[in-house]
Structures are given as structure tokens and as C-alpha cells.
Amino acid sequence: xxxxxxxxxxxxxxxxxxxxxxxxxxxxxxxxxxxxxxLVLTFILANYVNYTIDYKxxxxxLVFVFAYIPVFVWALILANFDVAxxxxxxxxxxxxxxxxxxxxxxxxxAKLTLANSITLTPGTLSIDVDGNDIYVHTVDVKGKTPEExxxxxxxxxxKLLGVIFK
Amino acid sequence: MEIVSQVLLVIGGxxxxxxxxxxxxxxxVFNRIQAGTKATTLGAxxxxxxxxxxxxxxxxxxxxxxxxxxxSNPIGSSVLAKASYKAQGAPSNVVQDDLxxxxxxxxxxx
Numbered sequence: 001x002x003x004x005x006x007x008x009x010x011x012x013x014x015x016x017x018x019x020x021x022x023x024x025x026x027x028x029x030x031x032x033x034x035x036x037x038x039l040v041l042t043f044i045l046a047n048y049v050n051y052t053i054d055y056k057x058x059x060x061x062l063v064f065v066f067a068y069i070p071v072f073v074w075a076l077i078l079a080n081f082d083v084a085x086x087x088x089x090x091x092x093x094x095x096x097x098x099x100x101x102x103x104x105x106x107x108x109x110a111k112l113t114l115a116n117s118i119t120l121t122p123g124t125l126s127i128d129v130d131g132n133d134i135y136v137h138t139v140d141v142k143g144k145t146p147e148e149x150x151x152x153x154x155x156x157x158x159k160l161l162g163v164i165f166k
Numbered sequence: 167m168e169i170v171s172q173v174l175l176v177i178g179g180x181x182x183x184x185x186x187x188x189x190x191x192x193x194x195v196f197n198r199i200q201a202g203t204k205a206t207t208l209g210a211x212x213x214x215x216x217x218x219x220x221x222x223x224x225x226x227x228x229x230x231x232x233x234x235x236x237x238s239n240p241i242g243s244s245v246l247a248k249a250s251y252k253a254q255g256a257p258s259n260v261v262q263d264d265l266x267x268x269x270x271x272x273x274x275x276x
Contacts, residue, residue, distance in 0.1 A: 120203075
């Protein structure tokens with residue numbers, strides 16, 4: 001199963017980077033070459049890979065693309081305007097601090113996605129993950145308690161990610 | 167299509183400008199990393215999407231590049247931030263420091 005997952009990821013990346021241009025014949029040539037290259041790389045790389053895919057994977061991918069990405073992009077745009085306002089104002093309004101956020105998510109991929117989402121929404125930068133705690137540097141510490149911080153920073157992502165990565 | 171792509175290219179350029187300004191104006195390492203990462207990631211997305219709209223056959227390539235940037239860029243900035251915390255500890259203007267108990271303040275890293 002690990003081999004299949006690695007092989008599919010490699011082959012799809014290859015085909016995507018080659019692009020869907022040219023005639024059918026050219027595409028078939030690329031397909032054959034891509035399959036061979038991906039097979040060779042699969043046997044080298046599969047030992048280092050620790051993810052698998054199952055029959056539910058396409059469903060999760062759809063949920064991820066159509067439910068998570070819009071929420072994420074909206075947060076990204078709002079927060080970028082916030083940072084733009086800070087950067088452009090004459091005296092930069094800052095109230096920085098390092099806060100600890102508890103997460104209920106299980107699994108490395110879920111935590112990675114959550115940490116990356118926190119980093120990409122401006123104003124917050126995840127620094128380290130330790131078990132179920134994520135340490136975050138934030139430009140503006142708003143909450144007084146860990147719960148308030150969590151609500152401000154990560155709660156909106158966590159609900160959806162909990163559904164996607166189970 | 168042309169117009170959409172040009173608008174996206176301009177937006178991308180503006181985000182890079184904001185990122186540069188942020189790196190220049192922010193007072194300490196962590197806030198600089200923040201400004202640098204965010205603005206450039208979103209700027210790169212906008213620029214790449216603009217290229218994708220201009221040459222529609224490139225769209226898949228652009229999508230894959232965006233995925234790679236979205237994965238690697240935040241990880242890079244996290245590691246930079248962690249390294250600088252280990253090297254010099256928290257800057258003096260922080261109002262709260264939960265990281266101290268975990269990474270343990272200043273270490274002698276040279």
C-alpha cells in the first residue's frame with residue numbers, strides 16, 4: 001500500500017510538471033517514461049515514507065479542497081490586510097508574545113497542516129510542535145487565557161481538519 | 167483572461183513590496199520572519215496564478231508549484247524562528263512567553 005501511494009504521488013507530480021500539451025502520442029510517451037521513472041524512484045523512496053492512502057482518500061481530498069481551502073484563503077486574505085495595515089502605519093502597533101495552544105488533532109499530517117495554516121495566516125507563526133501543544137509567535141496577543149488564544153488563532157481550522165484527518 | 171492575469175501579477179508584486187517593507191520596518195527577528203513569510207508566500211501564489219491564467223496549458227504545473235511552496239515555505243520559517251529563539255531567546259518587547267519552559271531560554275550556540 002505504501003508503494004502504491006508513493007508511486008501515485010510521483011507519477012501525478014511528473015505528469016503535472018510535464019503538462020498536458022501536445023498530441024496524444026506525445027502524452028503516451030511521457031506516460032511511459034513517467035511510469036518507469038516513478039517505479040524506480042518508488043523503490044528507493046518508499047522506505048522513507050510513512051503515509052498510506054485508502055479508499056476514502058478521494059473523498060477526504062474533495063472535502064479538503066472544497067471546504068478547507070475556501071476557509072483558509074478567506075482567513076489568509078483578511079489577515080494579510082491586517083499585516084499590511086500594521087506595516088504601513090507610521091508607528092508599528094505591536095503586542096508580540098509566544099503562546100502555547102493545545103490541539104486535539106491526532107496524527108502528524110493533521111498537525112503539520114494545522115501548523116502550516118497557522119504560519120500562513122499573518123500575525124501568527126508556529127515555532128514548534130510538542131505532542132499536543134503548538135507554540136506560536138503572534139504579533140498581537142489578544143487573549144488572556146489559553147482558551148481565548150486558541151479561539152483566536154486555530155479553532156476555525158481545527159474543526160474542519162478534525163473531519164478531514166481521522 | 168489577459169486582464170485577470172495582469173491584475174494577479176500586480177497584486178503579487180504589491181505583496182512582495184509589502185513583504186520587503188515589513189522586513190525593513192519590523193523591530194525584531196520574529197516579526198521580520200512573519201512579514202517575510204506571509205507576504206512572499208501569498209505574493210508567489212498570486213504571481214504563479216497570474217502566469218497560469220496567461221498560459222492556460224501551464225496551469226497544472228503552476229498548481230503543483232503552489233502546493234510545494236505551501237508545504238515548504240512555512241516549515242522553513244518555523245525552523246528559522248526556532249533556531250533564532252534557541253540562539254538568542256525572546257526579544258525584550260514580548261508580553262507573554264510560553265516558549266521559555268520548553269526551549270529553555272538562551273543557549274550558547276556561538
